[in-house]
Amino acid sequence: MSIDNIMQQAALAFDRYKQVEPVQRAAFLETIAGEINVRREQLVATAGRETNLPDARLNGEINRTTFQLQLFAQLIREGSWVEAVIDRQRETPARADIRRMLLPVGPVVVFGASNFPFAFSTAGGDTVSALAAGATVVVKAHPAHGATSLLMFEAISTAIIKSDMPEHTVQHVTGGNEAGRELVMHPSTTAVGFTGSLAGGKALSAYASQRETPIPVFAEMGSVNPVVFYPEALETRATQLAETFAASVTLGAGQFCTNPGLLLGLEGEAFNRFQTLLHAAIEKTAPQKMLHTGIRHAFLQGRDGMLAQQEVTLIGALPETATAEDAPVAPSLAATTGSAFLANPHLREEVFGPYALLVACRDKTELLQVLKTVKGQLTSSIMATDTDLSNWPDVIALQTTLAGRVILNAAPTGVEVCAAMVHGGPFPATTDARYTSVGTAAIRRWVRPVCFQGFPDQLLPDELKNNNPRGIWRLTDNEFTR
Amino acid sequence: MSIDNIMQQAALAFDRYKQVEPVQRAAFLETIAGEINVRREQLVATAGRETNLPDARLNGEINRTTFQLQLFAQLIREGSWVEAVIDRQRETPARADIRRMLLPVGPVVVFGASNFPFAFSTAGGDTVSALAAGATVVVKAHPAHGATSLLMFEAISTAIIKSDMPEHTVQHVTGGNEAGRELVMHPSTTAVGFTGSLAGGKALSAYASQRETPIPVFAEMGSVNPVVFYPEALETRATQLAETFAASVTLGAGQFCTNPGLLLGLEGEAFNRFQTLLHAAIEKTAPQKMLHTGIRHAFLQGRDGMLAQQEVTLIGALPETATAEDAPVAPSLAATTGSAFLANPHLREEVFGPYALLVACRDKTELLQVLKTVKGQLTSSIMATDTDLSNWPDVIALQTTLAGRVILNAAPTGVEVCAAMVHGGPFPATTDARYTSVGTAAIRRWVRPVCFQGFPDQLLPDELKNNNPRGIWRLTDNEFTR
Numbered sequence: 032m033s034i035d036n037i038m039q040q041a042a043l044a045f046d047r048y049k050q051v052e053p054v055q056r057a058a059f060l061e062t063i064a065g066e067i068n069v070r071r072e073q074l075v076a077t078a079g080r081e082t083n084l085p086d087a088r089l090n091g092e093i094n095r096t097t098f099q100l101q102l103f104a105q106l107i108r109e110g111s112w113v114e115a116v117i118d119r120q121r122e123t124p125a126r127a128d129i130r131r132m133l134l135p136v137g138p139v140v141v142f143g144a145s146n147f148p149f150a151f152s153t154a155g156g157d158t159v160s161a162l163a164a165g166a167t168v169v170v171k172a173h174p175a176h177g178a179t180s181l182l183m184f185e186a187i188s189t190a191i192i193k194s195d196m197p198e199h200t201v202q203h204v205t206g207g208n209e210a211g212r213e214l215v216m217h218p219s220t221t222a223v224g225f226t227g228s229l230a231g232g233k234a235l236s237a238y239a240s241q242r243e244t245p246i247p248v249f250a251e252m253g254s255v256n257p258v259v260f261y262p263e264a265l266e267t268r269a270t271q272l273a274e275t276f277a278a279s280v281t282l283g284a285g286q287f288c289t290n291p292g293l294l295l296g297l298e299g300e301a302f303n304r305f306q307t308l309l310h311a312a313i314e315k316t317a318p319q320k321m322l323h324t325g326i327r328h329a330f331l332q333g334r335d336g337m338l339a340q341q342e343v344t345l346i347g348a349l350p351e352t353a354t355a356e357d358a359p360v361a362p363s364l365a366a367t368t369g370s371a372f373l374a375n376p377h378l379r380e381e382v383f384g385p386y387a388l389l390v391a392c393r394d395k396t397e398l399l400q401v402l403k404t405v406k407g408q409l410t411s412s413i414m415a416t417d418t419d420l421s422n423w424p425d426v427i428a429l430q431t432t433l434a435g436r437v438i439l440n441a442a443p444t445g446v447e448v449c450a451a452m453v454h455g456g457p458f459p460a461t462t463d464a465r466y467t468s469v470g471t472a473a474i475r476r477w478v479r480p481v482c483f484q485g486f487p488d489q490l491l492p493d494e495l496k497n498n499n500p501r502g503i504w505r506l507t508d509n510e511f512t513r
Numbered sequence: 514m515s516i517d518n519i520m521q522q523a524a525l526a527f528d529r530y531k532q533v534e535p536v537q538r539a540a541f542l543e544t545i546a547g548e549i550n551v552r553r554e555q556l557v558a559t560a561g562r563e564t565n566l567p568d569a570r571l572n573g574e575i576n577r578t579t580f581q582l583q584l585f586a587q588l589i590r591e592g593s594w595v596e597a598v599i600d601r602q603r604e605t606p607a608r609a610d611i612r613r614m615l616l617p618v619g620p621v622v623v624f625g626a627s628n629f630p631f632a633f634s635t636a637g638g639d640t641v642s643a644l645a646a647g648a649t650v651v652v653k654a655h656p657a658h659g660a661t662s663l664l665m666f667e668a669i670s671t672a673i674i675k676s677d678m679p680e681h682t683v684q685h686v687t688g689g690n691e692a693g694r695e696l697v698m699h700p701s702t703t704a705v706g707f708t709g710s711l712a713g714g715k716a717l718s719a720y721a722s723q724r725e726t727p728i729p730v731f732a733e734m735g736s737v738n739p740v741v742f743y744p745e746a747l748e749t750r751a752t753q754l755a756e757t758f759a760a761s762v763t764l765g766a767g768q769f770c771t772n773p774g775l776l777l778g779l780e781g782e783a784f785n786r787f788q789t790l791l792h793a794a795i796e797k798t799a800p801q802k803m804l805h806t807g808i809r810h811a812f813l814q815g816r817d818g819m820l821a822q823q824e825v826t827l828i829g830a831l832p833e834t835a836t837a838e839d840a841p842v843a844p845s846l847a848a849t850t851g852s853a854f855l856a857n858p859h860l861r862e863e864v865f866g867p868y869a870l871l872v873a874c875r876d877k878t879e880l881l882q883v884l885k886t887v888k889g890q891l892t893s894s895i896m897a898t899d900t901d902l903s904n905w906p907d908v909i910a911l912q913t914t915l916a917g918r919v920i921l922n923a924a925p926t927g928v929e930v931c932a933a934m935v936h937g938g939p940f941p942a943t944t945d946a947r948y949t950s951v952g953t954a955a956i957r958r959w960v961r962p963v964c965f966q967g968f969p970d971q972l973l974p975d976e977l978k979n980n981n982p983r984g985i986w987r988l989t990d991n992e993f994t995r
Contacts, residue, residue, distance in 0.1 A: 440967055484918060
């Protein structure tokens with residue numbers, strides 16, 4: 032079937048799906064979770080073959096995926112997320128009756144991510160938040176795990192039938208870059224969700240801006256996730272920090288958006304000792320297979336490109352890399368100085384995989400300069416004692432401006448699915464720092480506010496009716512009430 | 514001073530201004546309002562000379578401007594607008610302490626609008642909402658009312674000194690398109706507010722997308738604001754509707770974004786009679802001077818271009834237009850059929866000024882088609898009785914998808930400054946339908962969510978501290994509390 036047909040079907044399905052009651056949408060999401068669990072064994076086996084990820088990780092990711100479905104079901108059943116605002120008619124000063132709420136924008140295109148075959152793919156966070164909002168979804172399967180994607184789509188399709196949702200509420204497309212371009216350019220597409228490379232996100236954004244009617248592309252792209260190791264923290268708990276960060280750098284073969292790729296500290300014995308401890312801890316981790324040969328190739332090329340830069344030195348010996356295309360890769364650590372980092376913009380770039388660059392800065396001023404040169408980030412982390420925190424307020428203040436999430440004394444990997452989460456950040460971490468792709472606020476990407484003026488009660492959506500039949504929190508005449 | 518210097522100053526001022534306590538920011542906004550009132554007479558006289566707008570309108574607009582300042586002062590004093598969300602640490606299932614709130618993005622560039630010398634210009638809605646958010650502002654004065662703008666900037670500058678705000682919290686720039694381009698392209702600029710033409714908004718958006726780091730441009734551009742006159746409403750109250758819309762079409766010489774430029778109904782006697790009544794009512798209104806000769810020229814050209822289209826007929830005689838460059842213009846009404854409208858895309862375009870096109874549709878199906886061909890709108894209005902509403906649910910459903918604001922039985926001109934207002938809409942009405950430029954939600958254009966993970970209470974912003982010192986509404990562990 033052509034992409035034109037698919038998008039037309041998505042638009043027709045939207046006309047019906049947007050009218051489905053929130054409680055039924057919630058039940059639909061829970062039914063998808065159930066259908067995923069029914070297929071769990073097969074999903075894990077298939078994804079294991081396609082992605083080289085171990086069973087434990089894949090099972091954990093399925094748990095995360097079904098949890099997301101349940102969380103969004105709760106969100107829309109509770110209902111306050113629509114941000115209902117009511118300004119009632121009044122005589123003095125005269126004002127019309129004006130009410131607004133968030134409504135879904137229309138069909139959404141979701142691009143599956145290579146590094147999360149479940150949680151950011153076919154039934155992942157983008158799809159689930161869009162379905163919760165009342166948008167229909169066309170998923171473009173990631174080519175690296177097509178069979179997994181198809182199996183997940185089967186779970187969704189079964190849930191559509193069991194829940195009596197409109198046909199084509201979710202559709203599944205395979206194909207390459209040209210299919211992606213067509214999906215973004217189609218007039219019926221109203222928004223795009225993407226998790227992947229900077230090049231990929233920029234390409235989709237460029238297509239979107241070429242449309243007669245531009246649409247938002249929510250692309251979550253690259254990040255080096257800088258971590259600053261403060262002096263006293265390094266003095267007092269270098270061993271613990273080394274273990275924490277060895278685990279974080281190598282987690283999932285380093286294939287996480289929040290992988291800590293840039294580790295900063297002040298030059299000197301404490302930082303040197305941390306470097307040695309970190310290297311020792313990392314050397315103990317077993318080499319892991321990467322997701323696919325393309326990513327493995329890009330990682331080796333990226334890492335070697337970094338190691339070829341002036342004043343960048345490998346820590347330890349370069350791990351031997353087997354020649355087989357799908358052989359495991361060992362993590363690598365490199366080191367440089369603050370002045371070298373400032374002089375060479377290439378060192379700011381991300382190497383996607385198990386790699387980190389340690390940067391020893393001459394002093395606090397240089398460390399501040401280094402932080403100022405990094406680009407927009409998903410996360411910015413602070414490893415510090417109470418003394419560090421009171422001694423370095425200016426560095427901490429700067430760190431809070433770099434990213435969507437600022438983390439104190441924990442590794443950036445591990446993104447909680449919750450209401451407060453911001454998995455987003457200034458460009459080029461994402462295309463739009465005002466939104467998150469993880470957590471319940473992810474639903475806001477697929478809606479826009481619509482204002483109803485002078486409508487009689489019976490013609491208003493339930494969320495805006497006088498007697499508040501859905502029992503949601505609303506801002507009525509500037510007071511929050513329920 | 515160069516634009517580079519100005520933007521650097523704005524960035525330095527931002528570092529300090531963003532730390533100003535909300536209560537002090539609120540007092541600052543109220544002080545601006547006071548300084549505007551002190552200069553009221555001079556402002557009205559100057560703007561009257563520069564814009565041809567009558568004193569009563571200008572005084573009303575000053576009231577709106579000072580009201581906006583007070584409303585945003587209340588908003589930030591109350592404080593809940595920051596959308597604080599707190600997910601506290603817990604043991605089972607394990608979760609870190611994660612908290613988020615909205616923080617200002619950085620220096621904002623505001624382009625003054627020609628048609629609102631006060632309410633959408635130097636101290637208008639964009640500036641005020643940005644200052645309320647904690648952003649610093651560089652205003653680019655609209656060249657058509659430069660003296661008014663400078664006088665308004667004097668009011669703001671005095672308030673900055675009296676309120677002890679950082680120098681350069683607001684700066685004022687004059688110049689042409691090149692200055693505008695430089696302002697948008699400057700690396701320190703983080704967002705742009707604009708109200709004006711489609712061409713202007715598209716140009717600024719194009720600059721923003723060429724930047725190394727793209728930024729959002731919130732451009733409120735064109736709209737024809739379709740109004741559907743339903744059968745029974747036309748039968749029962751054509752006279753009242755004609756008077757309401759004669760006033761709305763000619764208000765401010767038609768120079769409003771929400772001017773009703775497209776009036777739709779079913780062909781037949783009732784619509785003809787309405788047309789006659791509307792024309793008679795409009796003929797009674799006095800010709801008005803337009804804002805400046807450029808707008809006057811564009812209006813006459815746009816109107817004559819419409820009248821030159823096939824199957825578009827002028828209603829009545831073409832009002833005589835004096836040849837003087839600043840002579841008043843009389844409003845014009847034109848009529849066409851639904852089939853002609855469908856056949857000619859030019860008829861969907863906006864004519865900025867006192868002009869409206871009546872479209873007589875053969876039947877409901879054709880009217881639906883006409884509505885489907887109009888582009889994104891700021892408003893979509895419905896003139897209907899209860900019977901109309903129950904007979905035409907499909908048309909009403911379609912109308913609610915076209916615009917940011919859907920209005921029942923009132924003219925679209927007159928945009929309430931309140932919490933529920935959406936003055937925005939799908940492209941090309943604005944560049945971003947998810948935001949509004951009028952009402953308290955306008956503040957969201959200048960902020961992004963930032964998440965703090967694992968922070969001790971004393972290092973958190975007040976809005977996120979455990980004991981809620983600001984007493985704001987927060988979502989804590991998924992419950993709204995205060």
